[in-house]
Amino acid sequence: MSYVPSTPAQRQEMLRAVGMQNYRDLYRDVPERMLLDRPLDIPDGMSELEVSRAVSAMAAENTAFPTVLRGAGAYDHYIPGIVRSVTSKEEFLTAYTPYQAEMSQGVLQSIFEYQTMICELTGMDVSNASVYDGATAAAEAAAMCRDRKRRVTLISAAAHPDVINTVRTYCYGTGDELRIVPMKDGLTDTDALREMLTEDVASFYLQQPNFFGQFEDAEALGALVHGAGAMYVMGCNPIALGIMKTPAACGADVAVGEGQPLGMPLGYGGPYLGFMATTAKHMRKLPGRIVGETADHDGRRAYVLSLQAREQHIRREKASSNICSNQALCALTAGVYLAAMGPEGLAEAARQSMAKAHFLCRGLTAIEGVDLVYTGAFFHEFVTTLPRQEEVLAALERGGILGGLPVDGGVLWCATEKVSRDELLNAVRIVKEVLAK
Numbered sequence: 001m002s003y004v005p006s007t008p009a010q011r012q013e014m015l016r017a018v019g020m021q022n023y024r025d026l027y028r029d030v031p032e033r034m035l036l037d038r039p040l041d042i043p044d045g046m047s048e049l050e051v052s053r054a055v056s057a058m059a060a061e062n063t064a065f066p067t068v069l070r071g072a073g074a075y076d077h078y079i080p081g082i083v084r085s086v087t088s089k090e091e092f093l094t095a096y097t098p099y100q101a102e103m104s105q106g107v108l109q110s111i112f113e114y115q116t117m118i119c120e121l122t123g124m125d126v127s128n129a130s131v132y133d134g135a136t137a138a139a140e141a142a143a144m145c146r147d148r149k150r151r152v153t154l155i156s157a158a159a160h161p162d163v164i165n166t167v168r169t170y171c172y173g174t175g176d177e178l179r180i181v182p183m184k185d186g187l188t189d190t191d192a193l194r195e196m197l198t199e200d201v202a203s204f205y206l207q208q209p210n211f212f213g214q215f216e217d218a219e220a221l222g223a224l225v226h227g228a229g230a231m232y233v234m235g236c237n238p239i240a241l242g243i244m245k246t247p248a249a250c251g252a253d254v255a256v257g258e259g260q261p262l263g264m265p266l267g268y269g270g271p272y273l274g275f276m277a278t279t280a281k282h283m284r285k286l287p288g289r290i291v292g293e294t295a296d297h298d299g300r301r302a303y304v305l306s307l308q309a310r311e312q313h314i315r316r317e318k319a320s321s322n323i324c325s326n327q328a329l330c331a332l333t334a335g336v337y338l339a340a341m342g343p344e345g346l347a348e349a350a351r352q353s354m355a356k357a358h359f360l361c362r363g364l365t366a367i368e369g370v371d372l373v374y375t376g377a378f379f380h381e382f383v384t385t386l387p388r389q390e391e392v393l394a395a396l397e398r399g400g401i402l403g404g405l406p407v408d409g410g411v412l413w414c415a416t417e418k419v420s421r422d423e424l425l426n427a428v429r430i431v432k433e434v435l436a437k
Contacts, residue, residue: 065402067423068266069360071381071414072211072405073134073160075261077239077349078418080340083263087333095328098291101304108303111291111328114335121241121338122255123248124277129289129326134258135166136323137274138205138235141254142167143174143320144278144285145203145231151176152201154230156188158210163235167205186214186374186383188221197228203253207235208244212412213357213381214374215244222251231282238262238275238334239353239416240379242346247277254278263337264330273330283307287321352417353380356424360415363428369435373410385410387435395434401427 006014020026027035046054068076087093091106098104098111111129118127131137142153153171155164157180164180171178181196181204182189188206197204204225208218218234225232234252239261247255259273278286284307292306313324341349357380364370364384373383386392389406396403401423404413415424 067401123246125280127277131274133272137256139170150202154204158183159207203231209379213378218250242350262334356415
């Protein structure tokens with residue numbers, strides 16, 4: 001089958017028009033010794049049944065845990081069946097990029113709906129069409145906040161390590177400086193932040209809830225940042241936004257985060273989705289694509305790529321960002337998930353995740369030797385000490401449970417609405433039995 005929309009005769013005619021006899025002439029500047037004059041040394045093709053068996057055998061080598069008590073940026077939430085049903089439609093699944101608006105109204109509308117929902121979730125005025133992942137979104141937000149006089153980015157030490165490293169990489173590439181604000185008792189150190197907010201600071205990034213699951217005093221920290229003339233960036237868990245104050249209500253100038261919890265399954269590191277939203281004041285600094293609603297010449301509603309004549313497209317050397325694409329299929333997934341769940345469904349997922357994490361915490365800390373490391377209010381993650389850590393986690397694995405993530409000071413546990421009460425009790429029982437030996 002040929003995917004080139006021309007006949008062999010037409011292709012030959014095109015070759016003659018440029019003074020060539022065959023396709024080999026297109027490569028006449030390539031040395032002869034570099035050309036392959038024999039068939040590729042690959043085995044004969046397999047039948048569909050043989051391929052299915054071979055792939056299934058490889059997949060069987062992976063371990064898929066029935067119970068997941070680990071988060072740290074990738075979360076095992078329940079995904080309604082309609083999400084996969086809609087996103088697997090070939091009109092969306094095979095679409096590339098919506099440069100021709102008249103041919104891409106469906107994709108453009110799906111992105112516009114996604115942007116609208118992100119704005120509702122964050123309280124912000126405008127959202128872009130997404131970036132590659134949450135860490136990239138944080139780094140892009142830091143970049144959009146800089147100006148000629150303010151080139152320093154501050155980030156809380158309680159943020160996700162991957163986010164910190166990604167922002168550091170961006171700063172290295174542009175010759176700017178990243179300074180880490182230390183934490184105290186699992187939270188951002190307010191006094192340290194106050195001292196570090198010098199005149200050259202462009203922005204401060206806060207994760208809410210932070211990497212250790214703790215709720216930060218986001219409003220107070222935002223007021224401190226604005227008082228120093230810097231911009232305030234909040235990185236948020238989108239499920240937690242179902243019940244907590246929006247970034248806008250906390251005074252954030254830019255809201256970012258990882259969209260994986262919004263209908264994307266755990267998949268060995270991706271693909272994920274970075275959401276970004278900001279106030280109308282900073283709209284033109286927002287990187288990537290933005291889909292807008294307009295009307296065609298007949299007055300009918302239509303969707304287009306907006307704000308395209310920006311530096312990242314036409315004057316790349318002056319751009320604060322080089323992102324000109326987006327995660328359209330992942331954004332569609334997030335949009336379908338949010339539409340299916342609705343405000344109450346999202347809030348219920350958040351409430352159940354929080355309740356089950358606290359239930360797990362009470363069960364674990366009732367075991368001798370297991371103590372809560374940070375005592376502040378937390379969402380669905382928390383850190384405990386854990387004696388004989390490797391032995392306990394190995395026992396949980398044998399029981400089909402992926403335990404918490406080892407971190408400095410203990411283990412970071414997580415529970416979502418997907419895990420049942422019986423599964424949590426079983427995990428606590430295994431931990432208790434190992435430590436009782």
